[in-house]
Amino acid sequence: MLTEGEIVRINVVDEQMTAFAKQQLQAVGTDLSKVEFFEFGTNDAWCRDHGPAFLVNYETKEKVIVDWGYNAWGDKYPPYDLDDIIPTKIGKQFNLPVYHPGIVMEGGSVDFNGAGTLLTTTACLLNKNRNPHLNQQQIESYLQNYYGVEQILWLGDGIIGDDTDGHIDDITRFVNTNTVVTVVEHNKNDENYHLLQENLQALKTMRLLNGKQLNIVELPMPEPVIYDDQRLPASYANFYIGNAAVVVPTFRSHHDDKALDLIQGCFPDRKVIGIDSTDIIWGLGSFHCLSQQEPAV
16 A cells, blocks of 8 residues: 555564564565664654654755654643654654754644645644744744745634644645645534634635635545544544555545545545544544655655
8 A cells, every 4th residue: 555655664662563563564465675663662653743844955955854842732641752752863763964943843733735835723833732932923933944834824723522732634634736625514513513614714715825725625524433422533634645545544434435535536646545543533643643754855
């Protein structure tokens, strides 16, 4: 699947877990020559948020890492000391320059169109449990300086059940330079209905750097996924875009097939693969949260 188009690097805790993971991958016919394992201990699995932000320095053409600060989504789940140092460890492993902005920022809180625009939410980035000493303009300066973007587009709230305080990767994603997919709730009695409508209306008013409106593809939400009386942040927007495939979470919902068809229409050059994420979402995340892309330079 992913190995058909890219090298897959997996972080595990020790040799025993490496052996177990290899056994599971071999059982489903994975080409292990395309898989590399690294044994860096972590506190949690969500490497999108604590892991390295890879960028390319377009003057030197070299790959670099930005090591943002990490506090487990507003100090919700200590300890997180092992997670916080992962980007620098990976930088040392690959002899890459590592930059330290000195503020808290999570990978799942931002999304990019690759043409100078970054999409995020006020609910997360302006939350006082991240960087209480910074205002919106100051946060925008950090985003522009360290991500190399020219424009920041702000949405409002995230979905119900999202313990990250509104990560963008659960609601709206760029699929090309001028198109986003955004989740909508059609049941007016659902508690996600109004907040997702507000985000949809905000997207319709936005303009890109070239002055054009966004092309908007509306994704349905799955029926509520409940575990132990808690609503979980189940969303089809939490997909991972690989070179040859797009991995989309599914939730044993009547809307799974429609969501997969809509996402396939956005990626005609890739195979869209739905994988049951019901067990994974119990941890309050899915495939985008568990992954981090790396430029091939």
